[in-house]
Amino acid sequence: xxxxxxxxxxxxxxxxxxxxxxxxxxxxxxxxxxxxxxxxxxxxxxxxxxxxxxxxxxxxxxxxxxxxxxxxxxxxxxxxxxxxxxxxxxxxxxxxxxxxxxxxxxxxxxxxxxxxxxxxxxxxxxxxxxxxxxxxxxxxxxxxxxxxxxxxxxxxxxxxxxxx
Numbered sequence: 001x002x003x004x005x006x007x008x009x010x011x012x013x014x015x016x017x018x019x020x021x022x023x024x025x026x027x028x029x030x031x032x033x034x035x036x037x038x039x040x041x042x043x044x045x046x047x048x049x050x051x052x053x054x055x056x057x058x059x060x061x062x063x064x065x066x067x068x069x070x071x072x073x074x075x076x077x078x079x080x081x082x083x084x085x086x087x088x089x090x091x092x093x094x095x096x097x098x099x100x101x102x103x104x105x106x107x108x109x110x111x112x113x114x115x116x117x118x119x120x121x122x123x124x125x126x127x128x129x130x131x132x133x134x135x136x137x138x139x140x141x142x143x144x145x146x147x148x149x150x151x152x153x154x155x156x157x158x159x160x161x162x163x164x
Contacts, residue, residue, distance in 0.1 A: 032068075039162060040062065044083075044139075058117070058133075060079075072150060076092065077114065079143045091116055120133070145160055
């Protein structure tokens with residue numbers, strides 16, 4: 001015969017496992033909404049040129065949209081930036097060090113521009129493309145990378161390929 005304490009413990013463990021299963025199931029429902037998030041390269045702007053060190057600072061703006069029904073945040077966007085088809089550098093937008101309530105909240109149907117600064121160096125890219133960028137000539141920019149989208153319960157990483 002089992003002591004009554006064991007039966008209560010067994011029922012409590014089964015109840016806890018059922019509750020955890022429910023949480024995992026509920027969290028998995030968010031993944032479809034998170035996967036609906038979109039990102040596009042809205043623009044690249046030259047903001048500073050250091051002609052002595054042959055460096056330039058660019059402001060890279062991504063437009064992120066949330067067409068889903070769940071409020072999300074975007075803690076990380078890591079990307080490779082291209083100018084006229086030539087890679088000019090890697091960049092990352094990150095708010096990982098900010099608590100989730102302090103990040104930009106993407107409510108359903110919201111679009112928010114996320115901006116990041118990126119330094120390019122002439123020695124790390126095509127000199128022709130670098131000179132075209134710093135002289136203000138028209139350049140076709142594009143980016144490829146990965147965006148992390150979070151809700152209170154789930155995280156999804158989405159690959160992207162976009163141009164301005």
